[in-house]
Amino acid sequence: MVEYAKFTEESDFLRALYQASFASVAYPRVTAIGARKVIPDIDLLEVNGRKGEETITGYELKVLKRDRRTEGVGWTSFYTGLGQTMWILQHGIDRAILALAFQTGITDELIDRFRQDLWDRREVLGRTLSGGLGCVGIRVYLYERGGLPMILEPKGKLYPQTEEARTNRQRILEGRLAYSKKLQRETPK
Numbered sequence: 001m002v003e004y005a006k007f008t009e010e011s012d013f014l015r016a017l018y019q020a021s022f023a024s025v026a027y028p029r030v031t032a033i034g035a036r037k038v039i040p041d042i043d044l045l046e047v048n049g050r051k052g053e054e055t056i057t058g059y060e061l062k063v064l065k066r067d068r069r070t071e072g073v074g075w076t077s078f079y080t081g082l083g084q085t086m087w088i089l090q091h092g093i094d095r096a097i098l099a100l101a102f103q104t105g106i107t108d109e110l111i112d113r114f115r116q117d118l119w120d121r122r123e124v125l126g127r128t129l130s131g132g133l134g135c136v137g138i139r140v141y142l143y144e145r146g147g148l149p150m151i152l153e154p155k156g157k158l159y160p161q162t163e164e165a166r167t168n169r170q171r172i173l174e175g176r177l178a179y180s181k182k183l184q185r186e187t188p189k
Contacts, residue, residue, distance in 0.1 A: 003108065004101075004102055004108055004111050005101060005102075006101070006102050006103060006104040006105070006106065007063050007101050007102070007103065007104065008103065008104050009063065010043075010061055010062070010063050011183075013061050013063055013099075013101045014028055014029065014043055014044065014061055014183070015183065015186075015187045016101075017044055017059070017061065017099060018044060018183065018184070018187050018189070019187050019188065019189060021044070021046060021189065023046035023047060023048050023057075024046075024047055024048050024049070025046070025047040025175070026044060026045070026046045026047075026189075027044070027045040027046075027175075027177055027179040027184070028043070028044055028179060028180045028183045028184055028187070029041055029042075029043060029044075029179055029180035029183060030042040030043075030044075030045045030058075030177050030178070030179045031178045031179065032177065032178035033091055033092075033168045033171050033172060033176070033177055034167070034168070034171040034176050034177075036168075038091060040060075040084050040087065042058045042059070042060070042088055042091070042093075043059050043060055043061040043099075044058070044059040044061070044099075045057070045058050045059070045093070045172065045177070045179070046058075046059070047172065047173065054173060055094050055095065056092070056093045056094045056095070056169065056172055056173075057093065057094065057095045057096070057097060058085075058088040058089075058091070058093040058095070058096050058097070059096075059097050059098075059099050060081050060084045060085040060088060060096070060097070060098050060099070061081075061099050061100075061101070062077045062078065062080070062081035062098065062099070062100055062101070063077070063100075063101050063102065063103050064077050064078060064100055064101070064102050064103065064106070064114070065077065065103045065106070066103065066105065066106050066110070072110055072113060072114065073102065073106060073110050073111060073113070073114035078098075078100065081098045081100070082098060084098075085097065085098040090165065091165065091168045091172075092164075092165040092166060092167070092168035092169030092170075092171075092172060093168075093169075093172070
């Protein structure tokens with residue numbers, strides 16, 4: 001049986017994910033690109049690759065809670081997170097990932113059941129979410145590896161379709177962002 005990381009708050013999950021990032025450049029809790037506010041904020045933004053061939057990945061993080069009605073892991077935060085993950089793509093970002101963790105107090109057995117349900121639905125989710133583009137992924141945070149094994153791997157990149165998205169992409173590559181410098185300072189990589 002897998003031992004899962006569990007968090008009391010999303011900010012704890014963000015710190016753990018930021019610390020584990022292998023990206024060339026990573027920005028936690030992005031609230032603006034250039035002078036333009038980003039709603040909802042992008043929990044983690046990573047830039048990888050050589051100059052001119054960069055891939056920009058935006059993460060939406062959700063800490064899933066127990067649903068008292070069903071006595072399982074609640075799906076509400078999952079679906080909210082999916083919507084926010086799709087919204088990230090409008091900002092000139094190549095790939096968007098919904099990273100999931102679990103709240104302290106949820107048993108590993110319930111998490112295993114949730115993960116299996118998600119795994120069983122991955123093909124339908126993939127076709128529905130990406131519309132064939134393949135730029136959205138879902139990760140489940142596992143403690144034993146300290147990594148984020150994929151349930152639904154983003155296969156491609158979404159190329160910016162609008163002038164605003166192309167401008168945002170350039171601003172991201174230049175580091176013209178408002179983000180949590182405090183979290184970045186306080187969290188060693």
